[in-house]
Amino acid sequence: MIRVGIIGATGYAGAEIARLILGHPEAEVVWYGSKSYIGQDFSDIYGNFFKIIDEKCLDDNIEELTNEVDVVFTATPQGLCASLINEDILNKVKVIDLSADFRLKDVSVYEEWYKIEHKAPTYIEEAVYGLCEINRDKVKGARLVANPGCYTTCSILTAYPLIKEGLIDPDTLIVDALSGVTGAGRGAKVANLYCEVNESCKPYGVANHRHTPEIEEQLGYAAGRPMVINFTPHLVPMNRGILATEYARLVKKDGKLPTKEDIRAAYEKYYKKELFIRILKDGVYPETRFVQGSNFVDIGFKIDERTGRVIMMGAIDNLVKGAAGQAVQNMNIMFGLEESMGLRLVPKCP
Structure with missing residues (x-):
């Protein structure tokens, strides 16, 4: 043991x-x-x-x-x-x-x-950045693993394949993300009191949230150069969950913009064999309730032909895949166990 x-x-x-x-x-x-x-x-x-x-x-x-x-x-x-x-x-x-x-x-x-x-x-x-699906081989031999943040896990995994394959312009990436209140921790803060949070939704850390450089650094490795993004987090009145909606301009190849088949192929290339990443069907978009209590990442996308952009959406449970679940996943990798051991959790719904 x-x-x-x-x-x-x-x-x-x-x-x-x-x-x-x-x-x-x-x-x-x-x-x-x-x-x-x-x-x-x-x-x-x-x-x-x-x-x-x-x-x-x-x-x-x-x-x-x-x-x-x-x-x-x-x-x-x-x-x-x-x-x-x-x-x-x-x-x-x-x-x-x-x-x-x-x-x-x-x-x-x-x-x-x-x-x-x-x-x-x-x-x-x-220290190895412990985003398992991307840095698995580095995690295997690590003594010290830096478990990624919850916003960053969702934001990076949602955009990573499209940046890695050059399908989107990294300089145009915008990330809007919503988080449940547990993401702020258990400490007593007036801003997180029930009456302050209930029946409301608010942006915070606008243009200066601490997860911004983490997202930029990791996606910059995928792009092969430094990146600067707009990241705006929002607090919503739910216990758990993160939903990231990301926008970026599509990049033409051979004079043509990528199709939805090209986008899906990129996601499948990197995530098809990943147990904890679920690429949703066309026209189906992530919901936090369908990942609650689980280590899954649900990802969907939609091409906006009118603007030449792609809209990428990802959802996780911030306390599981965004924190503890990913940490246990890293532990499994570090000790040579089956990566999913102890983590085959069916999402709770309702």
């Missing part, structure tokens, strides 16, 4: 990792780290685990706790993992970090967008 430790176990993503590992046949959680609830029963914080998990929350003393496990998930705010990581830890365990500490390869970009000093820049180059 793979012995698992979770730092930040009482956040939404940490608790979702705990839920997924409970159903994993080859892994078990050895300890639940939570600085906010030291000594309290984990099931007192999340009643859905009552009589399922009997463990108490421990401090996040990673130096001691890593002696008991094979892999540590750090589901923590930005900056914490970087402040804890060192060579001794990485020689003992594999680390899958759900924060942004090791996602960006340019430390100056990280510090500019996250407004904090990076505490472990020497590990940035080594």
Whole structure:
């Protein structure tokens, strides 16, 4: 059995990792780290685990706790993992970090967008960006994996094949994305109170959301050059889910614009064998309710012949494929297990 430790176990993503590992046949959680609830029963914080998990929350003393496990998930705010990581830890365990500490390869970009000093820049180059469907081979041998963000997972996977195949102009890409409230984390914030969120929809982080450089960097690798995009996130009154709607100008080849058959062929080329990516039928578009509670990414598209653009749409559960599910998927790859182990979850609907 793979012995698992979770730092930040009482956040939404940490608790979702705990839920997924409970159903994993080859892994078990050895300890639940939570600085906010030291000594309290984990099931007192999340009643859905009552009589399922009997463990108490421990401090996040990673130096001691890593002696008991094979892999540590750090589901923590930005900056914490970087402040804890060192060579001794990485020689003992594999680390899958759900924060942004090791996602960006340019430390100056990280510090500019996250407004904090990076505490472990020497590990940035080594860290593997854990977008499984694209970086699977790199993840296999990694000690440190940077688990992608939820907006970025959906936004990148939705556009990646068309950029990689040169079917769209990367400089024209616009991403509008909607997220459920759990994407903001479990901390108490006035903006996320029920009365502030219910019966409303609002944009936020306009032109300066922290996931922007992450999307640009990863899609830039696909384009073969740096990219600059417009990314606008929106908060909607639902618990889970992300829906990304993306627009880009089609690029002519041999004097002709790509057809819907060309677009579908590009998606099939990269995703046909991917269990967790579902390319929808013509005229069918993603809905968050059809991926809720699952590790699936649903992708649809529509060519707008009038404007010469393609509209790409993707949906994920932000806590599963956008966080915990992808983290477990990365763990499976790192330990040579079947990638889907513990993740064959049927979406919950209604």
